[in-house]
Amino acid sequence: MMSDTGYENDISYARGLDEADELRGYRDRFHLPEDEQGKPYIYLCGNSLGLQPKATKDKLLQELADWQRLGVEGHFHAKNPWLPYHEFLTESMARVVGAKPIEVVVMNTLTVNLHLMMVSFYRPQGKRVKIMIEADAFPSDKYAVESQIRFHGLQSEDCLIELSARAGEVCLRADDIISQIEAAGDELALVLLGNTNYYTGQYFDMQQISAAAHAQGAFVGFDCAHGAGNVELNLHDAGCDFAVWCTYKYLNAGPGSIGAAFVHERHAHDQSIPRFEGWWGHNKETRFKMRDGFDPIPGVEAWQLSNPPILSMVSVWSSLQIFDEIGMAVLRKKSIQLTGYLEYLLNTLGENIVKMVTPVDPNKRGSQLSIQVKDADRSLFDRITDAGVIADWREPDVIRVAPTAMYNSYEDVYRFYEILKKTLADV
Numbered sequence: 001m002m003s004d005t006g007y008e009n010d011i012s013y014a015r016g017l018d019e020a021d022e023l024r025g026y027r028d029r030f031h032l033p034e035d036e037q038g039k040p041y042i043y044l045c046g047n048s049l050g051l052q053p054k055a056t057k058d059k060l061l062q063e064l065a066d067w068q069r070l071g072v073e074g075h076f077h078a079k080n081p082w083l084p085y086h087e088f089l090t091e092s093m094a095r096v097v098g099a100k101p102i103e104v105v106v107m108n109t110l111t112v113n114l115h116l117m118m119v120s121f122y123r124p125q126g127k128r129v130k131i132m133i134e135a136d137a138f139p140s141d142k143y144a145v146e147s148q149i150r151f152h153g154l155q156s157e158d159c160l161i162e163l164s165a166r167a168g169e170v171c172l173r174a175d176d177i178i179s180q181i182e183a184a185g186d187e188l189a190l191v192l193l194g195n196t197n198y199y200t201g202q203y204f205d206m207q208q209i210s211a212a213a214h215a216q217g218a219f220v221g222f223d224c225a226h227g228a229g230n231v232e233l234n235l236h237d238a239g240c241d242f243a244v245w246c247t248y249k250y251l252n253a254g255p256g257s258i259g260a261a262f263v264h265e266r267h268a269h270d271q272s273i274p275r276f277e278g279w280w281g282h283n284k285e286t287r288f289k290m291r292d293g294f295d296p297i298p299g300v301e302a303w304q305l306s307n308p309p310i311l312s313m314v315s316v317w318s319s320l321q322i323f324d325e326i327g328m329a330v331l332r333k334k335s336i337q338l339t340g341y342l343e344y345l346l347n348t349l350g351e352n353i354v355k356m357v358t359p360v361d362p363n364k365r366g367s368q369l370s371i372q373v374k375d376a377d378r379s380l381f382d383r384i385t386d387a388g389v390i391a392d393w394r395e396p397d398v399i400r401v402a403p404t405a406m407y408n409s410y411e412d413v414y415r416f417y418e419i420l421k422k423t424l425a426d427v
């Protein structure tokens, strides 16, 4: 069966795409979770927890061995000395998010970094007190924002602007975001959006939003938890003031692994910017004198507080080496085709059966498709899980499916479709 997308609804067609896939070899570089019989699950949950690169274990053992062998001397004499360890990750991470090295640091975890960034970029003053977020922002982000508002002695009722989709629509329209920013005008202190949105999978044009926020004199930041390693972010060119993200989703660095932050180069040498400070943000030449006043490292490294957890950094570095081999442009190209194939197959089930929550324009989404299945409840999702699929259920009625270009195959996508189709037929 041919369609105008060029895709075909056929397992041998899917296998043909896999054979032609220049990234097909990377699947074998990851551990795929298996059922009790040793059969791999169809893992479509890299948006929640990415899979483990096989190389990570040995790299972790290397650091344990160096600690065993060297004790404190490992800071200088480990194979990968711990003192400058975070710097080994910076350039690769900067490539993943389209930033300059001075703009990127791997540190802390996402929500912690979000707070640190708001300390610097949410400074309510006079009538400029408002933060704009999505009405369906990730709960942790909303808690962080609301607590920052209260921290300044203010109240959410007065300070929070929540962007909602129009009645009958699920995704936000770019024009509506811009007009809301303009309407908020000089009351707007900060625009903070998830990019890509964790629930709908919608990707926002960061450059347009940043320009609009700056035109009103506001700062703008993005939570790229679902963007990093998924889409080409180009944070520097987008011009936002800051961004934060985690590394356990598309970046495959393991549960609760250390996060990262971006602060635009324009703030790199600003001595007046308020910030919570600690010794790891201090000038590396004089850090161990521990006497002088705080002398910030130029760039986002100044926001570092503590000496970083090496055992957590290892897995980030291990994963970034694979991203370096492939490059985001190549990864994104496959991602668009793979997700497009999933969309095509789901559409063959009929619009009255499967409704797309995620935008249909590939430029407005990443790998993830959020779908509403007719009359679906949790039991439908559980049956799909029992049939060997690992995806994600969000109350009240959304299934999130994220084929990741690095280790998912076209056959994975096809088999998921088959299982969904069969499960629906059995109802």
Ligand SMILES: *Cc1c(COP(=O)(O)O)cnc(C)c1O
Pocket (backbone or CB within 6 Å): 109, 110, 111, 112, 138, 140, 141, 194, 198, 223, 225, 226, 246
């Ligand atoms: C995954 C995710 C988080 C998780 O925050 P942690 O601090 O890493 O636990 C926060 N915000 C968004 C948008 C996310 O997708």
